[in-house]
Amino acid sequence: MTDGDTITIQKTQVRLYGIDAPELDHPFGQKAKWAMVKLCKGNTIRAEVTEEDDYGRTVAKCFLPDGRDLSAELVKQGLAID
Numbered sequence: 001m002t003d004g005d006t007i008t009i010q011k012t013q014v015r016l017y018g019i020d021a022p023e024l025d026h027p028f029g030q031k032a033k034w035a036m037v038k039l040c041k042g043n044t045i046r047a048e049v050t051e052e053d054d055y056g057r058t059v060a061k062c063f064l065p066d067g068r069d070l071s072a073e074l075v076k077q078g079l080a081i082d
Contacts, residue, residue, distance in 0.1 A: 004021025
């Protein structure tokens with residue numbers, strides 16, 4: 001995990017589609033990162049690439065094995081905005 005809205009899948013940094021989480025040095029930034037770690041740890045994450053952003057990052061809708069959307073899970077926890 002890079003931060004609360006970016007994960008690494010097979011050596012590619014993937015920005016989660018549709019949300020914005022606080023940066024690591026902002027309030028709740030570390031909490032958002034660790035929430036993402038907890039959600040992803042030990043799971044195979046499925047990514048559906050949607051685009052490349054203005055900074056050249058891959059943007060994708062990412063899902064847990066049970067079908068839950070990672071972006072939606074962070075928003076539900078109050079750690080990212082839609």
